[in-house]
Amino acid sequence: MATVTDFRSMDESTAEDWRLVAQSVSGDSSGMADVALDMLKRLKGSSLCMPVDPYEHSLQTATRAHKDGAEEELVVCALLHDIGDLAAPQNHAELAAAIVRPYVSDLNHGVVLLHEIFQGYHYFDKVGLDRNLRDRFRGHPAYARTAEFCAKWDQSSFDKNYQSMPLEAFEPILRRVFARPPYGGNRTPHVDYMGFRINMIPGQAA
Numbered sequence: 001m002a003t004v005t006d007f008r009s010m011d012e013s014t015a016e017d018w019r020l021v022a023q024s025v026s027g028d029s030s031g032m033a034d035v036a037l038d039m040l041k042r043l044k045g046s047s048l049c050m051p052v053d054p055y056e057h058s059l060q061t062a063t064r065a066h067k068d069g070a071e072e073e074l075v076v077c078a079l080l081h082d083i084g085d086l087a088a089p090q091n092h093a094e095l096a097a098a099i100v101r102p103y104v105s106d107l108n109h110g111v112v113l114l115h116e117i118f119q120g121y122h123y124f125d126k127v128g129l130d131r132n133l134r135d136r137f138r139g140h141p142a143y144a145r146t147a148e149f150c151a152k153w154d155q156s157s158f159d160k161n162y163q164s165m166p167l168e169a170f171e172p173i174l175r176r177v178f179a180r181p182p183y184g185g186n187r188t189p190h191v192d193y194m195g196f197r198i199n200m201i202p203g204q205a206a
């Protein structure tokens, strides 16, 4: 059984307490896959007045990505790009992007984050918005990839007659992606708040 720390406030916690906490957090990546699967399943039946519900839309987007030979990680991003639809309907991309960020490349994180604006290229003109809002991101490394993601897979995945692969078919790759060490490779753990990028590297206190 895991040791439980017993500090009453952070001020009285010790370095050893935080070593134990970090150990338990880093050993919990399979839990992330379960959370993502639960969030996906909750999208079932919430029509939002669209031709297909966000659950079917997610499966359809991921199926198209998979059939076009997209890398495994990008297929997972396609599957999860709208999991924030119910919890954060006004900024759903931010929520999904935050969830996948530690486990995917910066480029694919960019796709998930930017897709909400880039989808607008395909319909904003019908709701009185500028369909070229995405152009503010010209020069961003994820620009071309996000434009392609939306054109080929996201904006075209509202077809009631499309045969999507079942969620179970994607579960192994979803679990593989969340089983990765967070911020693996040579990526620096970080957060972005209000335009401030804060690196979070243990042992390198400012």
Ligand SMILES: [Fe+2]
Binding pocket: 081, 082, 092, 093, 115, 116, 119
């Ligand atoms: Fe979306």
Ligand SMILES: [Fe+2]
Binding pocket: 057, 061, 081, 082, 154
């Ligand atoms: Fe979508």
